[in-house]
Amino acid sequence: MELRIGVIGCGAIGQDHALRIHRKLSGARIVALNDINLAATHAFNDTSRLDAKVYENYQDLINASDVDALLLASWGPAHADQLLACIAAGKPVFCEKPMTTSAESGLRVVEAEVQAGKKLVQVGFMRRFDAGYRALKKTLNAGTIGDALMVHCAHRNPSVPEMYVGDMCITDTFVHEIDVLRWLLDDDYVSAQVVEGRKSRNAHAGLHDPVMVLLETSKGIRIDTEIFVSCRFGYDIQCQVVGEIGAAFLPEPASVALRLEGRASTAIQTDWKQRFIDAYDVELQEWIDATQRGQVNGPTAWDGYFASATAEACVEARHSKAIVPIRLAERPAFYSK
Numbered sequence: 001m002e003l004r005i006g007v008i009g010c011g012a013i014g015q016d017h018a019l020r021i022h023r024k025l026s027g028a029r030i031v032a033l034n035d036i037n038l039a040a041t042h043a044f045n046d047t048s049r050l051d052a053k054v055y056e057n058y059q060d061l062i063n064a065s066d067v068d069a070l071l072l073a074s075w076g077p078a079h080a081d082q083l084l085a086c087i088a089a090g091k092p093v094f095c096e097k098p099m100t101t102s103a104e105s106g107l108r109v110v111e112a113e114v115q116a117g118k119k120l121v122q123v124g125f126m127r128r129f130d131a132g133y134r135a136l137k138k139t140l141n142a143g144t145i146g147d148a149l150m151v152h153c154a155h156r157n158p159s160v161p162e163m164y165v166g167d168m169c170i171t172d173t174f175v176h177e178i179d180v181l182r183w184l185l186d187d188d189y190v191s192a193q194v195v196e197g198r199k200s201r202n203a204h205a206g207l208h209d210p211v212m213v214l215l216e217t218s219k220g221i222r223i224d225t226e227i228f229v230s231c232r233f234g235y236d237i238q239c240q241v242v243g244e245i246g247a248a249f250l251p252e253p254a255s256v257a258l259r260l261e262g263r264a265s266t267a268i269q270t271d272w273k274q275r276f277i278d279a280y281d282v283e284l285q286e287w288i289d290a291t292q293r294g295q296v297n298g299p300t301a302w303d304g305y306f307a308s309a310t311a312e313a314c315v316e317a318r319h320s321k322a323i324v325p326i327r328l329a330e331r332p333a334f335y336s337k
């Protein structure tokens, strides 16, 4: 039976996800849409020929009897209340990152799910579904480079809009590394430090760019990440794990090598949507399949809470210029691995 999905938040990624479900993936259908921008949602419904029902408020959409599961792609601050409504209705929900914008609201989602007694929430950390990260994890698990000691990462965007300000480099951008490195290393973080360097002339007024985040894990692994969102040259995601006897690198996206006019070159991607396009497909297809089996197979509400709590500690570390311990609530047995 087809999974009937309602989408809440029909902006950039909400539309992308709705279209990939409509055109590319199997086992599901978009039957309902909601967004605070109703006119744009009607226009999207018409131009994409989804033929979905447009709801004026998200509660009615969540409670509709012909909606089996929800896809949340509204702005981060709206996620917590919308997730709590999905859990109250007992419906599975895929929620884009960040799950919540504070540790406190993340914990409320975790507690509501535990109370409901059934895992319903999956968080949109798509890098866990990327073929390159999966290959890297396989290499680490095989012990090929010995135990991991250090990780060097970079998260570079060519530019960001004027509305991207303040600590979004951590809460919106670095949150991907927070999740994927914890999954990759199978380890939790114990402390965070954030260092600001020289500001790039290309960073807009509301932004100090780049910044560096240093994390330490419970096994003592040291992670450094450069976050540089006005780097100009491309959307460049780097991850190098250094082990006792070798180093393992995240594969670069495939690109034809050119020898031309006295130069050898390969292209660097410039658009985050293209860099992880296959990962988004795999992520949502696996979510549809698992939901139909009544399971959650991807990042859970606990992972979402963990990421929000770590991001919060990083923000505190940035402003205090101190090394901040990462303290979490006790993990409920409900989320045991």
Ligand SMILES: NC(=O)C1=CN([C@@H]2O[C@H](COP(=O)(O)OP(=O)(O)OC[C@H]3O[C@@H](n4cnc5c(N)ncnc54)[C@H](O)[C@@H]3O)[C@@H](O)[C@H]2O)C=CC1
Residues within 6 Å of the ligand: 008, 009, 010, 011, 012, 013, 014, 034, 035, 036, 037, 058, 073, 074, 075, 076, 078, 096, 097, 098, 124, 125, 126, 172
């Ligand atoms: N996994 C990934 O790589 C990516 C994830 N995201 C995440 O997806 C979410 C949406 O991001 P974008 O699509 O880029 O933003 P966007 O601004 O293009 O779209 C957000 C939409 O949500 C709507 N909205 C806001 N509050 C709402 C509410 N209370 N109820 C219903 N609709 C509401 C807005 O009107 C807008 O249409 C964010 O949480 C963002 O961090 C965004 C880009 C990439």
Ligand SMILES: O=C1[C@@H](O)[C@H](O)[C@@H](O)[C@H](O)[C@H]1O
Residues within 6 Å of the ligand: 157, 172, 173, 176, 272
């Ligand atoms: O989630 C995303 C954006 O919201 C964020 O702004 C970008 O920095 C990330 O690379 C992208 O994956």
